[in-house]
Amino acid sequence: MNASSKSESFLLNNGISRFFEDIGNNVILLYQTLRYFPLAPTQLKRIVEQCYLMGLSTIPIVAILSFFIGAVLALQTGFVLSQLGAVEFIGAIVGLSMCREMAPVMVAFLLAGRVGSAVTAELASMKVYSEVDALKVMNVPAEKILVMPRLVAALLIMPILNIIATTIGWMGGMLVSKFINFIQLAPHIYWRNLKDFTVFPDIIDGTIKAEVFGFAVVLIACNQGLVTTGGPREIGSSVTKSVVTSMVFILLTDFFITRAQL
Amino acid sequence: MSKSLTSEQPTVSNKDINVKVDNVSIQFGAQSVVKDVSFEVKPGEVFAIMGASGAGKSVLLRSIIGLIKPTSGKIWIAGKDAAIPRTHQSLRSTIVFQAGALFNSMDVFDNLAFYPREHHLHPESKIREKVLEVLKMLSLQDAAYKIPAELSGGMRKRVAIARALVMEPQLLLYDEPTSELDPIMAATISEIIATLRKETMATSIVVTHDRDLANSIADRIALIHKGRLLAVQTPEELNNNPDPIVQDFLNPDINVDNPRYKNL
Numbered sequence: 235m236n237a238s239s240k241s242e243s244f245l246l247n248n249g250i251s252r253f254f255e256d257i258g259n260n261v262i263l264l265y266q267t268l269r270y271f272p273l274a275p276t277q278l279k280r281i282v283e284q285c286y287l288m289g290l291s292t293i294p295i296v297a298i299l300s301f302f303i304g305a306v307l308a309l310q311t312g313f314v315l316s317q318l319g320a321v322e323f324i325g326a327i328v329g330l331s332m333c334r335e336m337a338p339v340m341v342a343f344l345l346a347g348r349v350g351s352a353v354t355a356e357l358a359s360m361k362v363y364s365e366v367d368a369l370k371v372m373n374v375p376a377e378k379i380l381v382m383p384r385l386v387a388a389l390l391i392m393p394i395l396n397i398i399a400t401t402i403g404w405m406g407g408m409l410v411s412k413f414i415n416f417i418q419l420a421p422h423i424y425w426r427n428l429k430d431f432t433v434f435p436d437i438i439d440g441t442i443k444a445e446v447f448g449f450a451v452v453l454i455a456c457n458q459g460l461v462t463t464g465g466p467r468e469i470g471s472s473v474t475k476s477v478v479t480s481m482v483f484i485l486l487t488d489f490f491i492t493r494a495q496l
Numbered sequence: 497m498s499k500s501l502t503s504e505q506p507t508v509s510n511k512d513i514n515v516k517v518d519n520v521s522i523q524f525g526a527q528s529v530v531k532d533v534s535f536e537v538k539p540g541e542v543f544a545i546m547g548a549s550g551a552g553k554s555v556l557l558r559s560i561i562g563l564i565k566p567t568s569g570k571i572w573i574a575g576k577d578a579a580i581p582r583t584h585q586s587l588r589s590t591i592v593f594q595a596g597a598l599f600n601s602m603d604v605f606d607n608l609a610f611y612p613r614e615h616h617l618h619p620e621s622k623i624r625e626k627v628l629e630v631l632k633m634l635s636l637q638d639a640a641y642k643i644p645a646e647l648s649g650g651m652r653k654r655v656a657i658a659r660a661l662v663m664e665p666q667l668l669l670y671d672e673p674t675s676e677l678d679p680i681m682a683a684t685i686s687e688i689i690a691t692l693r694k695e696t697m698a699t700s701i702v703v704t705h706d707r708d709l710a711n712s713i714a715d716r717i718a719l720i721h722k723g724r725l726l727a728v729q730t731p732e733e734l735n736n737n738p739d740p741i742v743q744d745f746l747n748p749d750i751n752v753d754n755p756r757y758k759n760l
């Protein structure tokens with residue numbers, strides 16, 4: 235084995251061990267935090283604060299993106315369906331795509347970029363500047379006051395964000411269907427078709443996905459923040475790693491959840 | 497501060513709070529930071545740990561408070577293993593971190609009120625009273641509603657001490673309490689530590705390389721050199737110690753013609 239392949243092998247082994255170490259750290263943090271879930275009512279103030287930060291700050295961007303995703307979805311499918319003379323099916327396509335797939339994945343991505351990065355930066359900064367050590371010395375577990383309220387807030391806020399994203403996406407699809415000249419589908423036909431194909435279990439499936447993604451994004455963000463050591467440069471690296479890991483997790487899990495739901 | 501600040505009663509009394517460091521070594525990977533160090537801090541004593549930067553003082557202090565587990569050896573606080581979290585729950589031990597470790601998202605008042613609030617020690621009105629009492633004691637009333645970013649270095653140190661005081665500690669550790677401070681502020685902090693010792697009777701361990709601080713307030717001083725314990729003596733004994741390393745640390749010559757960095 236020459237020096238180059240030895241070095242490649244070392245990097246691969248190092249990467250693999252780091253991957254499993256990350257998973258292990260996340261599982262340990264989850265286990266340690268689950269113990270404090272029954273204490274959620276005592277942390278109501280922090281949970282409400284996190285709901286505000288996660289929800290209110292994310293709603294505008296969720297609204298804008300979901301509107302245009304719904305609109306583009308209607309535009310793309312409308313172009314093909316108009317040639318087949320089946321434009322009325324735009325409602326079904328936009329309806330199902332938004333609620334089962336696009337809304338939960340998009341909201342989770344936004345949560346990772348908007349909230350996950352902020353959570354990692356905040357906790358990493360607390361870790362690097364010994365604030366987490368100070369909590370430990372005071373016998374106040376970081377899992378109880380930093381992680382649990384964020385996870386509970388994610389569970390509470392994700393269904394709401396998901397419903398908002400789904401509804402606005404449907405609206406975007408409806409407006410495009412009505413006003414684009416090669417589609418020109420009447421809104422009542424769009425909604426009727428959407429309601430015919432999109433049933434309540436579809437909404438539930440989408441909400442389950444959103445809950446799983448949101449919980450994982452916040453857990454990954456908290457873990458990445460709390461394992462940070464070093465200085466300002468490492469805080470930046472942790473934020474990047476948190477967002478990238480969350481996105482990879484979302485896409486991988488999405489496949490398996492979708493497979494299980496179908 | 498003679499009256500009790502907190503209602504939560506620790507299970508160990510102040511007169512039993514001794515710290516015994518027993519053949520402690522601490523390694524990070526291949527790097528050996530603390531090498532087979534042993535000493536004992538008596539109840540109510542002010543014990544200073546001195547040594548050059550990188551000698552392992554702060555690491556040793558962190559292992560006493562339970563933040564770092566020794567690689568080998570044991571640290572006993574009142575006869576209990578310091579590496580076990582339950583030990584620190586059975587008594588009130590705290591540390592004043594070098595950079596303060598104040599919660600940056602909270603103002604000074606909330607930083608001080610954090611411990612009693614989290615442990616539900618008092619009703620809010622009484623917590624307020626206690627916090628204001630400590631702020632007044634350290635002349636910090638005007639800083640009560642400032643956030644840590646608005647404080648000077650000296651104020652941050654005093655707020656960190658104030659936050660530790662609200663816990664009414666039985667074992668109080670200070671990590672470089674006078675570093676980065678001007679001589680007047682360093683003297684002020686030294687006076688605060690000495691006053692607190694009288695008033696709280698807490699066992700105190702001060703990590704420092706400030707000779708004036710150690711000489712004026714410590715009952716005994718441990719000198720650590722490259723991770724090894726060199727001496728544990730009273731300030732007078734240490735100042736008269738003939739060991740060249742001790743004398744070089746306490747009274748370093750500044751030789752421009754033959755600078756020491758070239759001989760490292």
